[in-house]
Amino acid sequence: MIDELRQYSQEFLASLYRRMVLVREFELRAIEERRGGLIPGFIHSCVGQEASAVGATAALREDDVITSTHRGHGHLLGKGGAPQYMMAELAARSSGYCLGRGGSLHISDFDLGILGANGIVGGGIPIAVGAALAFQMQHSSRVALAFFGDGAVNEGAFHEAANLAGLWALPVILFCENNLYGEGTPQDRQAPIADLAKRAESYGFPGVIVDGNDVLAVYATVKAAVSRARAGEGPTLVEAKTYRFRGHYEGDPQVYRKPGEMESWRQRDPVPAFRQRLLTSGRFDEAALKVLEQGVQAELDEAVAFAAAAPYPEVGEALSGVYGETHGGLVF
Amino acid sequence: MIDELRQYSQEFLASLYRRMVLVREFELRAIEERRGGLIPGFIHSCVGQEASAVGATAALREDDVITSTHRGHGHLLGKGGAPQYMMAELAARSSGYCLGRGGSLHISDFDLGILGANGIVGGGIPIAVGAALAFQMQHSSRVALAFFGDGAVNEGAFHEAANLAGLWALPVILFCENNLYGEGTPQDRQAPIADLAKRAESYGFPGVIVDGNDVLAVYATVKAAVSRARAGEGPTLVEAKTYRFRGHYEGDPQVYRKPGEMESWRQRDPVPAFRQRLLTSGRFDEAALKVLEQGVQAELDEAVAFAAAAPYPEVGEALSGVYGETHGGLVF
């Protein structure tokens, strides 16, 4: 374990940890602010899945792109999404990423290569494959990464997109976060196989399983997949085994959990686990981590303050941004 | 080879051969009658694929069901479809299977368990899975078999249906006729793997490859799959490797064939091959087979005569059969 850490720089390890804390705390803060009334819409938090979100995105370049899901805050923050614009979007303000039009399910930042969260299970996968097609045609070294859940692999969209990606050896990583549930239905009642990485064989490319609660393992796995993709060797399906600690959405009574399951996964909570590892390695001390953690809190305080102070959209704004060209306003 | 034949009764072998000749000759006759003007619509003939159609359907009981495809005449004849009603349907007569409303792409006979040819690639697979679900819920021993091509396995419908079938261990056989082309695009430019049976592993059930030009091999393979299904052990994906000898549709200039490919497959033409095998076995002589062949010709003569003499539908018939209940004619 200590060996494994040795290959990474101090800055990199710190940034991974900071980002994981940011994701965790962003979610908890958003949930709180939703209760407090700042945020009007639903939240599907990724608490428990920080390692997979952060590890995967850390393996990408800034000019690489991702497509995300309904459970996307971690992916976006990992890819560099700014907490204040995200929070402002959740708070439905015109300073939000999507000017208040998208909300949690649709946050995007094209400058950062975030092609969008998505409200349709599996809906982002073909889009990532299309982005990868563009990169291939442009002879660029950019890659695309599609995030999706264990439930999404049973959608036709996954299948068609994976087949096309394999056929054309596109530079795309299909990243499945297998958190054992799709809404209230356990994974083993949604598909007849438990290791979804296996499905890659149908599409002629490798499928890899990784401990989704181990940020370095995720990072290394995705890094290898990205190298393959950049080298023109085509896609990889990565399955990160993980678990979500909160309801499918905030308010979900979670009647479906198997007994003992939550407790056993709690033992493997990715954020304290990585924290402990950093301490054990001797390369970080308690004080240094506290500074990082306080930095996150400060950033989130600012993000919330920014969101709360941000203006609401003007009603008329609803009529703009549907089209690039409106032909004299005719399209409405 | 001779050994293999020994396990089958004379009647069974004769009926297989007769049915293969029927399929081949039905197609050739239909093509001729289309040229002659009796048949108005398109024909996607299955010439070359008789062994897979006949072998697969021979393994089913009369109360089992199939869903078929645009290239469905062989499947239907195999399942017991009557040439005269099929020909009348192709000739757009009201004595046809679908009263002239369906045509080649939509022939069905619910009494024979033919749930329909289908104009949508992959469209019949979920339907077969649904039929199998009904059988399972009804505690019946019936099974469903879905025919589809190598092109169809890249559709989302295949994937979702296969996953459901595997998950619920439904009594269904997914029968893929891999004829190396989907329309004008070779299979190796449609999917990154050549052995499509492999895809079954994604759905937790067996995938089997069989020589689709060997009627007895197809029969035995499907028979085993049917036994599994009846025993409650769930689905099987059978991939029959075969080749179509004519265009995708009649009139297709076939610019896409690979050089030498047709010639090499011609060597393995399933109808003469099986004929030769019957002769070699010593259990049939030339004269006996001639009788069968002449019987087919007579049946087709009758079918064509029946179709040509059958009445056209009355125009008003177009307005019936859309609904079971029309609420006082309101629905039109």
Added chain:
Amino acid sequence: MRELTYSEAIREALVEEMRRDANVFLMGEDVGTFGGVWGVSHGMLDEFGPERVRDTPISEIAIVGAGLGAAMMGMRPVVEIMFGDFLMCAGDQIVNQVAKARFMSGGKADVPLTIRVTSGAPGSAAAQHSQSPESWFMNIPGIKIVAPALPADAKGLLKTAIRGEDPVLFFEHKMLYAEKGPVPDDADFTVPFGVASVVREGVDVTVVGVGNMVLKALKAAAQLAEQGIRVEVIDPRTLVPLDKETLIRSVQKTSRVVIAHEAHLRSGPAAEIAAVLAEEAIEYLDGPIVRVGAKNVPLPYSPILEQFVLPDVSDIVAAVASFWKR
């Protein structure tokens, strides 16, 4: 009569039909353990077990297609698509298989398949969870389209759907689930398709409401009554088949008509209703056929924008009032 919510009325219809006929079953994403994301099938798993209240994978093509296959083999499946927004994931099965199976077979295939689906904007659910897709399949012959507004109609129409021989798209408006109303407890109470309901009588103007807009139309009518305008409110209840006669009769009397739905204005259900009236009842009309609906932009997340895009009581009031302001 006892009062039930719209949601309870739907559950009661499902439960009664499942008790009555062993061939009826319910299948969809999270309809079992979860009780449906809207709680409609709450408790049904306990009564009927996982065979007849089936949780499915997230696979809309398979859900609808399997429903069709099972329906053709003698079952009477009720399948649920969680949000109307996801209907298009199964679009091909609905349009090309379910709707056409009977006709293509020469009228021989029975397709007793009910597709339950939610419509409407529940508030800040944004563009992919707020749509009202009632008109998306109206151009497709072979499938019936039902959109109840009142609890009793929800129960009675769902029973008609389940007992019928044809496929039905059954739209349940999310914002109606908690609304209460009287519901007959006769287990054989059904509501026929193709019969509009005159929810309020009036002589000055006809307001046709679809789904939740029936309730808004009633509120508008109450407000307008104070100004002396007597509004007739009509709920078509089924869009396919459409009860033209009742609509035309009303317009004959009032000579003014407003058609309101939550769907986007362009090519929503009102387009067809307006076209029917413009074709068959124009001589009775004393002014334009006014449509009220969501503006032609995707549903925004922000409540301010969303309220601006969605039609409300005041839009109906304004549309009606416009007849006297020309």
Added chain:
Amino acid sequence: MRELTYSEAIREALVEEMRRDANVFLMGEDVGTFGGVWGVSHGMLDEFGPERVRDTPISEIAIVGAGLGAAMMGMRPVVEIMFGDFLMCAGDQIVNQVAKARFMSGGKADVPLTIRVTSGAPGSAAAQHSQSPESWFMNIPGIKIVAPALPADAKGLLKTAIRGEDPVLFFEHKMLYAEKGPVPDDADFTVPFGVASVVREGVDVTVVGVGNMVLKALKAAAQLAEQGIRVEVIDPRTLVPLDKETLIRSVQKTSRVVIAHEAHLRSGPAAEIAAVLAEEAIEYLDGPIVRVGAKNVPLPYSPILEQFVLPDVSDIVAAVASFWKR
């Protein structure tokens, strides 16, 4: 001006735009080696190679979704869905992704994606290969809908679609491919969206035609001229955006209107056009708004039945004549 077929005009637009802009490419089932099942892209593989004329697997979700992703990354994909009937296989990508991508991003995403697709009944192709789906997505904000009738419009509108920043559903009517007409050879000839074309002037009655019904309307107009009825024929060319102004102006002059399309009558494009006229131009109308279209039954295989179901010149003639028979 030189004459081209509709098919040649479309190919010319594709070829010219691909020569002009390296980001434009064509992708779809059998568009390459086969040259497209309708022959439209014949020869293009030779000129542009398999990178830019891409044969795809039979995977409509992937075709449209990949088109969207590529469009957002700076390409200008033209994707082909072989038959309009198959559009619903990719329904979700069209409705929830392609149409909404820009709005949901706050207006930031450019989606220069053209979806070429065929419509119409080519004769005995039966229920799943004969539909006219122009109205299926008209309720969806965010996607433009184009249905050219004449070769020049086909060329000019396709260029506008490819050069534009928004997703477009581009409907090519199968029975028009072989029709000839004058087509400008200026490589920068484009036709704007939202501008209807008055294809024939007249003062007695307006006939609005969609797609192939424009040609049938012209034939009907010629027949009716012999009886002294002067028909104005209007081709909206784009259904979204719709040029209401030209339609209203014509109706103002003629006070009678027939709207004709090959799509099924219920909730076809004419429903929306009729609703617009009934809302904004009813005071000019001297009679009902008459719709001509396919009967509300799936397209039958049998030619006799099919002809009965499909609208033809005689139906337009009868609809127009009905104004003088009341």
